[in-house]
Amino acid sequence: MDDCLFCKIINKTIPAEIIYENDRVLAFNDINPQAPTHILIIPKVHIPTLNDLERDHRNLIGELVLVASDLAKELDIADDGYRTNFNCNDSGGQTVYHIHLHLLGGREFGWPPG
Numbered sequence: 001m002d003d004c005l006f007c008k009i010i011n012k013t014i015p016a017e018i019i020y021e022n023d024r025v026l027a028f029n030d031i032n033p034q035a036p037t038h039i040l041i042i043p044k045v046h047i048p049t050l051n052d053l054e055r056d057h058r059n060l061i062g063e064l065v066l067v068a069s070d071l072a073k074e075l076d077i078a079d080d081g082y083r084t085n086f087n088c089n090d091s092g093g094q095t096v097y098h099i100h101l102h103l104l105g106g107r108e109f110g111w112p113p114g
């Protein structure tokens with residue numbers, strides 16, 4: 001999608017620190033990290049919010065979670081623990097309307113979230 005920031009990162013018209021990439025997903029460092037490790041894992045197809053998911057996306061969404069799990073192990077934050085989350089729409093804190101799984105680690109996280 002032409003005016004989507006994350007589609008531009010996928011198309012390499014905007015730079016990002018890419019951590020992992022395959023034909024279906026891309027993982028890159030968050031530009032404003034909220035933890036020592038803060039990676040965004042996104043599908044390469046443009047899906048604006050979790051509300052737009054369809055049943056055919058089940059493997060793709062599963063792959064985002066599996067990439068988060070793999071990266072957590074590779075980056076050595078898996079044993080201590082980490083936080084993953086999707087924000088959805090305004091009340092959920094979403095600011096970029098191309099779904100993304102946040103992977104945060106390297107510090108303690110509180111619950112409930114703010």
Ligand code: AMP
Binds near residue numbers: 016
């Ligand atoms: P959310 O608020 O869940 O929509 O998260 C959007 C995230 O994208 C925020 O954590 C931003 O810091 C991050 N972000 C915005 N622009 C960029 C960019 N150009 N490269 C990497 N991360 C970005």
Ligand code: ZN
Binds near residue numbers: 045098
């Ligand atoms: Zn997009």
